[in-house]
Amino acid sequence: MGRQLSSTNGAVIAGAATAALVPAKVATKGASAPAQCPAPPEPPWRGLDRLGHAAMARAVGGVSPLGICLDWLDWAMHLAMAPGKQLSIALASLQSPEEAARQFERYHHRPDPRFRHPDWKTWPFSQWQSAFQRLEGSWDAATHGVSGATPHDQQAVNFIGRQVLDMFSPSNFWFANPEVLEAIGDTGGLNLLKGARRWWMDACAMAAGHAPGASAENMEVFRVGKDIAATPGTVIYRNDMLELIRYAPATSETWREPVLIIPSWLLKYYILDLSPHNSLIRYLVQHGHTVYAISWKNPGEEAREWGMDEYVHDGLLAALQEAAQDSGGRRIHGVGYCLGGTLLAITAAALARRHERRPLLRSITLLAAQTDFAEPGELGLFISHSGLTFLDALMWQQGYLDGRQLAGVFQLLNSRDLIWSRLVRDYLLGRELRLTDLMAWNADITRLPYRMHSETLNRLYLNNDLAAGRLCVRGQPVALADIRIPMYAVATERDHISPWESVYKLHLLYHRDLTFVLCSGGHNVGIVSEPGLPNRDFRWGLRHQGAAYVGPADWAEQAERVEGSWWPHWEAWLVRHSAPKGPAPAYPPEGAICDAPGEYVHGR
Numbered sequence: 001m002g003r004q005l006s007s008t009n010g011a012v013i014a015g016a017a018t019a020a021l022v023p024a025k026v027a028t029k030g031a032s033a034p035a036q037c038p039a040p041p042e043p044p045w046r047g048l049d050r051l052g053h054a055a056m057a058r059a060v061g062g063v064s065p066l067g068i069c070l071d072w073l074d075w076a077m078h079l080a081m082a083p084g085k086q087l088s089i090a091l092a093s094l095q096s097p098e099e100a101a102r103q104f105e106r107y108h109h110r111p112d113p114r115f116r117h118p119d120w121k122t123w124p125f126s127q128w129q130s131a132f133q134r135l136e137g138s139w140d141a142a143t144h145g146v147s148g149a150t151p152h153d154q155q156a157v158n159f160i161g162r163q164v165l166d167m168f169s170p171s172n173f174w175f176a177n178p179e180v181l182e183a184i185g186d187t188g189g190l191n192l193l194k195g196a197r198r199w200w201m202d203a204c205a206m207a208a209g210h211a212p213g214a215s216a217e218n219m220e221v222f223r224v225g226k227d228i229a230a231t232p233g234t235v236i237y238r239n240d241m242l243e244l245i246r247y248a249p250a251t252s253e254t255w256r257e258p259v260l261i262i263p264s265w266l267l268k269y270y271i272l273d274l275s276p277h278n279s280l281i282r283y284l285v286q287h288g289h290t291v292y293a294i295s296w297k298n299p300g301e302e303a304r305e306w307g308m309d310e311y312v313h314d315g316l317l318a319a320l321q322e323a324a325q326d327s328g329g330r331r332i333h334g335v336g337y338c339l340g341g342t343l344l345a346i347t348a349a350a351l352a353r354r355h356e357r358r359p360l361l362r363s364i365t366l367l368a369a370q371t372d373f374a375e376p377g378e379l380g381l382f383i384s385h386s387g388l389t390f391l392d393a394l395m396w397q398q399g400y401l402d403g404r405q406l407a408g409v410f411q412l413l414n415s416r417d418l419i420w421s422r423l424v425r426d427y428l429l430g431r432e433l434r435l436t437d438l439m440a441w442n443a444d445i446t447r448l449p450y451r452m453h454s455e456t457l458n459r460l461y462l463n464n465d466l467a468a469g470r471l472c473v474r475g476q477p478v479a480l481a482d483i484r485i486p487m488y489a490v491a492t493e494r495d496h497i498s499p500w501e502s503v504y505k506l507h508l509l510y511h512r513d514l515t516f517v518l519c520s521g522g523h524n525v526g527i528v529s530e531p532g533l534p535n536r537d538f539r540w541g542l543r544h545q546g547a548a549y550v551g552p553a554d555w556a557e558q559a560e561r562v563e564g565s566w567w568p569h570w571e572a573w574l575v576r577h578s579a580p581k582g583p584a585p586a587y588p589p590e591g592a593i594c595d596a597p598g599e600y601v602h603g604r
Contacts, residue, residue, distance in 0.1 A: 341369020
């Protein structure tokens with residue numbers, strides 16, 4: 001959610017009555033165990049296979065070596081039988097440095113950040129840069145447009161080759177990088193000493209189970225509940241899966257319908273409640289909205305059988321019912337981020353099947369959330385039957401997927417910025433790392449239950465069951481076409497986890513009025529985009545019910561562009577779909593369990 005992988009299945013039920021959909025509220029608001037669905041029987045020899053796959057997956061970082069070999073074999077054999085393509089690759093290797101740079105910009109939609117320093121234009125650095133970029137161009141030419149080879153296999157081979165090439169970029173070596181040589185001259189080599197110290201601190205942090213840059217000293221800069229996740233509130237409900245937080249009102253009157261924030265279970269909820277100036281939750285409270293937020297528990301091996309049904313019923317539906325009851329029976333504005341948005345869409349579709357006279361939801365907002373996973377970007381390169389067999393075996397043995405394993409995948413998806421550029425900045429240039437609230441959140445690693453993550457990867461990413469109408473909630477199929485409430489969807493231009501063209505496919509699944517927003521930035525920075533920041537803009541458009549479909553490229557040309565953050569635009573949309581203001585709810589509420597951010601957010 002730039003965070004780490006980037007990137008779920010199950011069944012979502014639609015029972016006849018609310019009591020059948022949502023577990024009964026615990027009278028003491030204490031813990032309640034999620035309902036368990038019986039697992040399908042497996043042959044006795046399956047466990048032995050899984051042990052073998054798990055051992056191999058642990059040795060190779062959860063990636064299937066068989067899948068990589070098959071991808072390479074398909075590409076290589078078809079390339080060997082394509083003399084015309086081979087000639088085009090040879091011509092690509094002779095292209096000028098300017099054309100190589102333009103090709104990079106066309107492919108990555110921005111200039112290569114590794115060669116920004118002006119001395120890269122001088123000899124001999126210009127020669128090294130142009131040779132490297134011609135090599136990149138040749139590789140791109142070799143792994144695109146090979147007749148007969150499947151697009152997935154070509155993209156997978158291209159991705160693996162890019163990771164190898166990036167290791168040998170001249171920008172990564174102190175003696176070949178003019179910016180590093182300039183720093184050595186200016187500091188007398190002190191930059192390399194600072195970089196060595198930074199490397200040691202990161203190594204110690206990783207040995208302690210933290211992300212690089214997450215040393216104890218750095219983590220004290222942003223303390224959860226003090227500096228981040230600090231919007232005043234109380235936990236009003238808790239079960240074994242989540243805590244529900246209700247935030248203190250900041251105005252004497254509030255809009256009638258409250259807002260419920262649903263984060264992805266892949267991350268800590270306070271991505272939307274960072275520093276006070278950088279908190280979407282605080283922004284909503286200050287503009288007169290009553291806000292609730294789900295804080296998912298960081299699960300361990302005991303939660304291995306929590307699946308989609310449990311996250312729908314004992315998770316989101318329980319939170320929706322509790323928020324509605326706490327707010328006096330008001331309908332809820334549901335807001336889901338990343339896979340939390342996917343979960344919200346699934347739940348809304350399940351609720352829509354019941355045709356209730358008084359539905360729980362008033363509107364839906366999806367933030368960087370996919371509902372059609374046919375084209376999930378480079379994340380899809382990790383999704384194959386072979387790859388998921390190895391990863392599933394690893395999770396089965398552990399009972400969960402460790403957040404550090406997930407983080408590595410997300411870093412590979414944006415390795416130029418998250419790995420190699422950081423290596424140069426921190427270890428060669430020795431620049432002081434200015435820790436941000438977003439970096440502190442990113443280092444706060446979570447785990448993923450075995451069953452939930454396995455279902456997500458297989459049912460959503462691999463089989464695309466939600467878009468195809470095959471996804472069931474307790475045996476009942478769900479379809480987004482059944483949803484009849486207003487929807488607002490936000491995508492980001494440089495999202496390497498939820499590509500905006502993939503998010504845009506919502507237009508094909510949901511047929512009511514849809515407001516679609518495309519904002520600048522990436523998966524996290526584009527969403528966490530408080531008003532007042534420079535160089536921020538967004539495009540938006542409203543597709544009315546019954547209007548003809550417009551493709552993403554045409555939509556981007558036709559959409560209205562607005563300078564600044566998308567937050568005010570969305571807040572005004574919420575107001576238009578809310579009843580007039582009334583007195584703010586009493587605070588603190590009766591029966592509060594503890595102050596926000598609660599206990600689950602501190603789970604390690």
